[in-house]
Amino acid sequence: MNRNVIYVISLLAAAALPFFFYPVFLMKLLCFALFACAFNLLIGYTGLLSFGHAAFFGGAGYFAGYAIKTWGLPTELGLLIGTAAAAVIGLGMGLLAIRRQGIYFTMITLALAQMLFFVCLEVKATGGEDGMQGIPRGKLLGFIDLSSDLTLYYFVLFIAVVGFALIVRTIHSPFGQVLKAIKENEPRAISLGYDVDRYKLLAFVLSAALSGLAGATKTLVLGFETLTDVHWTMSGLVVLMTLVGGMGTLVGPIVGAVVVIALENKLGDVGAFLAKATNIEWFNAIGESVTMVIGLIFIICVLAFRRGIVGEFAAWWKRRAAS
Numbered sequence: 001m002n003r004n005v006i007y008v009i010s011l012l013a014a015a016a017l018p019f020f021f022y023p024v025f026l027m028k029l030l031c032f033a034l035f036a037c038a039f040n041l042l043i044g045y046t047g048l049l050s051f052g053h054a055a056f057f058g059g060a061g062y063f064a065g066y067a068i069k070t071w072g073l074p075t076e077l078g079l080l081i082g083t084a085a086a087a088v089i090g091l092g093m094g095l096l097a098i099r100r101q102g103i104y105f106t107m108i109t110l111a112l113a114q115m116l117f118f119v120c121l122e123v124k125a126t127g128g129e130d131g132m133q134g135i136p137r138g139k140l141l142g143f144i145d146l147s148s149d150l151t152l153y154y155f156v157l158f159i160a161v162v163g164f165a166l167i168v169r170t171i172h173s174p175f176g177q178v179l180k181a182i183k184e185n186e187p188r189a190i191s192l193g194y195d196v197d198r199y200k201l202l203a204f205v206l207s208a209a210l211s212g213l214a215g216a217t218k219t220l221v222l223g224f225e226t227l228t229d230v231h232w233t234m235s236g237l238v239v240l241m242t243l244v245g246g247m248g249t250l251v252g253p254i255v256g257a258v259v260v261i262a263l264e265n266k267l268g269d270v271g272a273f274l275a276k277a278t279n280i281e282w283f284n285a286i287g288e289s290v291t292m293v294i295g296l297i298f299i300i301c302v303l304a305f306r307r308g309i310v311g312e313f314a315a316w317w318k319r320r321a322a323s
Contacts, residue, residue, distance in 0.1 A: 014157055023149040024221060025265060030160040031218040032261050036241040036253030037167050038210035043239075044248035045171055046203045047183030051106045051235045052093060052113030053211050058230030059116055060086040060212030061219035062126050065135040068220070070125075075138035075146060079159075079216045086212020087205055089116070094204040098197055110232060117230045131226035135219060152221065159217055163210050168250060170206065179203055240294065244301050246308030255309050263294060 017026055035057055042048050064082030067073045073081070097108040120126045127133065137146040146152045170176050178199050181189045190196050219225045228234065237260065245256025305312040 011161065015154070018150055018153045023153040027149075027153055027156045027221045028218065028265075029258055029261055030156050031214045031221065032238075032241065033254040033257040034160045034163045034217075035211050035214035036238055036245065036257045037164055037250075038207045038214065039238045040242050040247060040249075040253040041167055041170065041210070042203055042207040043242060044252075045176065045183060046179045046200060047186075048200060048204065049106045049239075050097075050109045050204070050207075051232065051239070052109030052111075053207075053238055054230050054232060054234035055093065055113035055116045056086040056090055056208040056211040057215035057218075057234060057238075058120070058225070058227075059089050060215040061225040061229050062120060062132060064216035065132045065219045065225045066125060068138060069132070069135045074142065075140055075220065078138075079213065079220065082216030082219070083209050083213045086215070087209035089212075090205045090208025091201075093208070094201045098201050098204060110235070113230070113235060114232060117227065117232070120227060120230050126225075129227065131224055132219075133224045135223045135225065137220060137223070146220075156217055156221060159213065163213055164254075167210065171250070175199070175202070240298050242308075244297060244308055246310035246312070246314075249308070249310045249314065252308050252310035259297075259309070260294060263297070 035053075039050070039053050042050055060082035062082075063085035064078045067081045068075060068078035093109060093112045096112065097105050100108055121128060137152060139145055140155060144151065144155075146155060171179075178189065178194055181192075181194070182196055182199060186196055215229060218229075241256035241260050242253045243256070244259055245254065246252025301308065307315055
């Protein structure tokens, strides 16, 4: 089946989902799916493992929330401010980290992201440990009321589709081909005359901006922003989403985000259902052990299917087609 046809069918299915599922949960899925795709652009196609993407995701949420709530700016402008702030943070972080490789690059991004976490903890404008509460959804273009979950869902879906399309266009552009070359063989890319550091910095800033767009949108959906989004565990969560779904694939991070976020939100309901069906009270504890279950999934993913769900399926399909 043609790839464009698959995209159209997926878009139509996504448009119908809020009539069958809770729209706020679906919007949260879309935000994390965009976040994972933005992270995958960096690790899956450039070969850079950042452990500081929480800084862009949560930082943009704080900037967007402050602009909408305190400054009273329009919703779309607040989202743009959050995205721009994430890009600026990414530029500063990238300039410091991009000249290092491997674990050194990862540790620098982690350290810088934790610095932002402590800034958000201490600055009064962020609300400290209480976070930023009561962020209004506002009106889109001045007249489309976003207080309705259904209306906001289609706006969030539009943002996610635009972000995903930008990632797809980047990957299939000459710029994206250079990024793949850097990942496969950086010395050869240098010998061909490419300014590798500049390409990696551009990829880092683009990934940061798209992560910020996802974070700012999530803040708009939920109406609050907390320290959880800038903590290092959020960076670990997006790494898990990408690995579970399939690093270096277009739809893998989306699948990984759906799996992880669905487990976080629905595992307790599953445990309660099993406990009621089997009269075994132990199942009620499943909802309180989300972190342990996700960790177990990560271990299984690393040991059993390193390509991720989509990666393993694609490999199986190629073997089937070849035989």
